[in-house]
């Protein structure tokens with residue numbers, strides 16, 4: 595018997611490297627999250643560049659800090675030479691908390707407590723076809739949304755400004771524009787428009803605990819006089835109105851198509867004839883998942899975290915909007931995140 599032939603394993607036709615990177619993805623997130631939680635990037639931005647001074651600056655052990663800094667260097671977000679450490683251009687732009695472009699808050703959203711609790715049970719969510727968490731995205735006033743509102747500012751601000759630019763010429767034709775911002779979170783989508791349109795007013799709707807945080811942004815932007823609030827479930831509370839414009843940013847992906855249609859009908863009825871609905875959401879364009887990964891990966895978050903939500907394609911939005919009584923849908927790419935703006939007009 596040829597024992598050599600029995601023990602020889604043929605080299606696989608592909609390298610395992612991409613798979614190994616996927617398997618280590620959890621560790622990469624944990625490394626970046628720990629560095630943000632400790633304030634490592636802020637200390638590096640202050641010019642601390644030796645392990646000792648960085649460790650004492652973040653009140654951590656030197657050995658632990660050395661191992662973490664070297665892992666950050668291995669990932670390429672910290673640069674190191676001759677025993678000193680410095681920010682990479684990527685970390686300098688996005689991980690120093692005083693920068694207006696700071697994105698560290700995204701860790702509270704993508705890798706918050708709920709995520710570390712939910713992902714180990716993803717297989718159960720796949721079996722069930724939806725969240726198996728007792729407390730999830732649809733739990734009224736879930737504390738996650740309190741973390742979301744301030745943490746989303748870094749990504750919401752550029753997108754909100756871009757949407758305000760797109761709507762600006764139309765909004766300027768409507769003196770005293772009345773706006774409703776549903777599931778408003780930070781409120782930045784309508785607040786950015788108000789900052790640009792001096793006679794516009796907005797009504798901000800979300801759970802009561804989230805609106806406490808929205809108020810802080812309203813005050814910071816000195817827009818208190820032109821702002822009012824509706825607390826509660828967007829499917830249940832009276833919406834007031836009629837409005838010229840409704841913002842619905844990153845909310846439809848939480849629900850089934852039937853619930854989306856129910857909500858679209860409510861929003862249609864709260865608009866003035868000719869009024870507009872501006873939706874911002876993650877919308878797969880029809881490309882293969884490998885060519886456009888984000889919305890497909892995002893749908894997994896919705897699988898773990900909602901009962902029936904997912905990222906819907908444009909064709910679904912177009913169909914549901916038409917059924918709810920809206921006319922042609924204008925589509926624009928967002929800025930800073932892989933979202934699309936869909937602007938529809940009330941038909942009658």
Ligand SMILES: C[S@@+](CC[C@H](N)C(=O)[O-])C[C@H]1O[C@@H](n2cnc3c(N)ncnc32)[C@H](O)[C@@H]1O
Pocket residue numbers: 731732735739742743746750776777778779780781799800801804826827828829842843844845
């Ligand atoms: C993904 S965040 C989007 C926030 C903001 N529109 C943005 O794009 O940054 C979803 C928001 O919807 C709110 N929300 C979820 N379900 C809701 C419901 N049934 N009624 C009112 N608000 C709801 C949450 O509290 C949260 O602020």
